[in-house]
Amino acid sequence: MPVFEALRLALQTIRTQKLKSGFSLLGVFIGVASLIGAWSIVNGVNRYMTEKFAQTLFGVNTFQLRRRPMFTPNVPDSVWRAWARRPRIRFSDAEALTAGFTVPVVTAWQSSENNTVTYRDKTARDIELTAASERYFEIKNLRVAIGRAFTSQENRSGAAVAVLGDAVAQRLFVDRSPLDRSVRIAGTAYRVIGVVERQGSILGFPLDRFVVVPALSPAQNLVNPPGILDAFLVKAQSEPEMRLAMDQAEGIMRSRRHLRPRQDDNFALDTSEGVQRFWAGISRILVVVLPGVVLVSLVIGGIVIMNIMLMAVAERTREIGLRKSLGARRRDVLRQFLAESAAIATVGAAFGVVAGIGLTLLIGAASPLPASLSPVSIVLGVVMGAGVGVVAGVYPASRAARLDPIAALRQE
Amino acid sequence: MTLAQTFRTGDTPLPNIIILTHKLTRAYDMGGEVVRALQGVSVQIHKNEYVAVMGPSGSGKSTLMNLIGCLDTPTSGEYWLNGQKVSDLDDDELARIRNKEIGFVFQTFNLLPRASALHNVELPLIYAGAGARERRARAARALERVGLGDRMEHRPNELSGGQRQRVAIARALVNDPSILLADEPTGNLDSTTSGEIMAVFRDLHRQGQTIVMVTHEHDIAAHAARVVTLRDGLIASDQLQAA
Numbered sequence: 031m032p033v034f035e036a037l038r039l040a041l042q043t044i045r046t047q048k049l050k051s052g053f054s055l056l057g058v059f060i061g062v063a064s065l066i067g068a069w070s071i072v073n074g075v076n077r078y079m080t081e082k083f084a085q086t087l088f089g090v091n092t093f094q095l096r097r098r099p100m101f102t103p104n105v106p107d108s109v110w111r112a113w114a115r116r117p118r119i120r121f122s123d124a125e126a127l128t129a130g131f132t133v134p135v136v137t138a139w140q141s142s143e144n145n146t147v148t149y150r151d152k153t154a155r156d157i158e159l160t161a162a163s164e165r166y167f168e169i170k171n172l173r174v175a176i177g178r179a180f181t182s183q184e185n186r187s188g189a190a191v192a193v194l195g196d197a198v199a200q201r202l203f204v205d206r207s208p209l210d211r212s213v214r215i216a217g218t219a220y221r222v223i224g225v226v227e228r229q230g231s232i233l234g235f236p237l238d239r240f241v242v243v244p245a246l247s248p249a250q251n252l253v254n255p256p257g258i259l260d261a262f263l264v265k266a267q268s269e270p271e272m273r274l275a276m277d278q279a280e281g282i283m284r285s286r287r288h289l290r291p292r293q294d295d296n297f298a299l300d301t302s303e304g305v306q307r308f309w310a311g312i313s314r315i316l317v318v319v320l321p322g323v324v325l326v327s328l329v330i331g332g333i334v335i336m337n338i339m340l341m342a343v344a345e346r347t348r349e350i351g352l353r354k355s356l357g358a359r360r361r362d363v364l365r366q367f368l369a370e371s372a373a374i375a376t377v378g379a380a381f382g383v384v385a386g387i388g389l390t391l392l393i394g395a396a397s398p399l400p401a402s403l404s405p406v407s408i409v410l411g412v413v414m415g416a417g418v419g420v421v422a423g424v425y426p427a428s429r430a431a432r433l434d435p436i437a438a439l440r441q442e
Numbered sequence: 443m444t445l446a447q448t449f450r451t452g453d454t455p456l457p458n459i460i461i462l463t464h465k466l467t468r469a470y471d472m473g474g475e476v477v478r479a480l481q482g483v484s485v486q487i488h489k490n491e492y493v494a495v496m497g498p499s500g501s502g503k504s505t506l507m508n509l510i511g512c513l514d515t516p517t518s519g520e521y522w523l524n525g526q527k528v529s530d531l532d533d534d535e536l537a538r539i540r541n542k543e544i545g546f547v548f549q550t551f552n553l554l555p556r557a558s559a560l561h562n563v564e565l566p567l568i569y570a571g572a573g574a575r576e577r578r579a580r581a582a583r584a585l586e587r588v589g590l591g592d593r594m595e596h597r598p599n600e601l602s603g604g605q606r607q608r609v610a611i612a613r614a615l616v617n618d619p620s621i622l623l624a625d626e627p628t629g630n631l632d633s634t635t636s637g638e639i640m641a642v643f644r645d646l647h648r649q650g651q652t653i654v655m656v657t658h659e660h661d662i663a664a665h666a667a668r669v670v671t672l673r674d675g676l677i678a679s680d681q682l683q684a685a
Contacts, residue, residue, distance in 0.1 A: 354537065355546050357566055360537075
């Protein structure tokens with residue numbers, strides 16, 4: 031019997047036994063749908079990390095000088111304690127670096143701490159208070175939607191001005207204009223000069239709950255001890271220039287800290303690659319765990335299909351006997367039942383693909399997780415689904431093929 | 443019996459002999475006890491003969507039928523079908539012989555319930571490897587031959603018992619087999635319908651079809667030109683009768 035005939039027959043059987051086939055393809059359906067859904071999340075976060083986070087939030091061709099790396103998976107306590115003993119980054123370090131770079135770069139200071147911002151009787155708690163220099167907005171890609179950012183004069187003079195994140199402006203001013211109003215941070219009044227464009231959220235964390243004030247404004251004492259920075263941000267014009275600037279920064283810092291050649295750096299130069307490496311570590315865990323979950327549902331799906339097929343063989347013993355008496359060879363019967371179980375599984379996988387796509391759209395629309403459909407997962411899902419069907423069909427089909435036609439025909 | 447060949451092991455049947463069995467035996471092992479269903483049956487059936495095989499239950503007629511139908515292999519002896527020795531073929535070769543040389547008609551029709559009459563008749567052609575168009579054409583012709591040209595798209599449950607058996611006959615004929623092998627073809631039919639089916643068999647016989655029919659009803663066997671009676675696994679009588 032040609033493969034096409036076997037397939038046609040299989041689809042006909044599925045059509046006539048919808049309920050039974052529906053149950054039997056459930057396992058594969060769930061397996062494939064969860065495969066595609068979960069894959070979409072990993073894929074989506076991947077893209078988010080590489081495109082949005084790394085490129086936009088961290089900044090292109092940007093690195094940060096910090097006491098310790100910002101994103102680090104699974105750091106042992108001993109390493110963590112060593113990091114905590116490192117000297118902090120000082121204003122003087124930042125000034126020395128700015129003076130020492132020979133490549134064109136844009137730099138900014140940054141120190142952040144959570145604090146509370148009030149306007150009259152309204153209070154916004156848990157706001158990230160950032161004391162930064164004026165180029166911070168440029169490096170972080172923060173566009174000011176209303177008003178303006180502060181100037182270098184305001185920064186140097188430590189003017190009491192503030193640029194609000196969108197959520198803070200909403201919280202304190204609702205729909206009135208916040209410009210030139212006076213907000214209070216730890217008792218000091220700051221004049222609002224701008225509001226930053228809405229940033230949205232990343233993985234559920236809101237990105238608009240911040241206030242930026244000049245690095246030398248009174249708030250500097252709220253975020254760090256005097257003369258201390260969290261991070262020194264450096265943005266170069268190209269990747270090679272960034273590398274060069276990083277080398278220069280490393281050299282300057284090592285000489286300022288009198289490190290001997292054998293000694294490791296006691297500071298960190300973070301790039302967006304570091305962030306991506308951090309994410310790659312997480313996604314590697316997902317990539318290991320995910321197939322396990324999918325595998326379990328596919329195995330269950332396979333067992334269900336095998337049982338349904340064994341039932342089908344028992345029910346259709348007479349039909350098998352008849353087909354054999356009419357000239358069906360073992361391999362014809364084998365092929366018929368293999369095609370049937372593969373078809374059931376493939377139909378299940380196809381529904382799974384549809385559900386997986388739906389799931390992806392749903393996750394993208396209704397949850398903070400970015401989901402992005404991957405064509406690879408669809409192909410893989412269908413191939414795995416059909417494969418499960420074939421594997422699950424082997425035993426029932428070979429039983430059917432081995433039936434004795436005389437006994438099979440006699441069966442009631 | 444005229445024209446019977448004196449057959450010895452090592453001989454080849456004459457070309458006009460469609461079926462030749464030589465000292466055919468079949469024994470079953472029924473839980474340690476050996477049941478000898480056939481104990482040496484030698485029979486020759488010529489082209490265009492119409493033979494009824496009779497005998498009480500346990501006489502071995504079903505066993506002989508299964509052997510002639512190539513559904514089973516003998517314990518010893520030879521079986522030649524249409525010039526080919528089939529008694530020592532393997533499973534897949536027997537399947538091919540069944541497909542090409544034998545048309546089965548069963549007591550219970552054995553039609554696929556969810557398939558149309560046409561598709562049921564097409565089945566043997568699928569296993570013969572015929573293309574879809576050829577299959578449809580030949581199946582349609584076979585259905586017309588049994589007078590069901592207007593019932594091709596009907597399913598078995600939309601047909602009467604006699605019509606179902608005629609679909610089964612069309613299916614048996616569609617591959618132009620050497621023999622039509624019928625096992626109690628009227629066992630599930632009333633006497634009027636049985637008469638119709640016997641008329642179909644008579645017409646086919648007149649058109650040159652070789653027919654072997656197993657039955658335990660004398661009035662059905664009376665339609666055949668020759669009656670072979672089995673008893674205790676041996677041929678008890680082999681008689682020609684007036685049509």
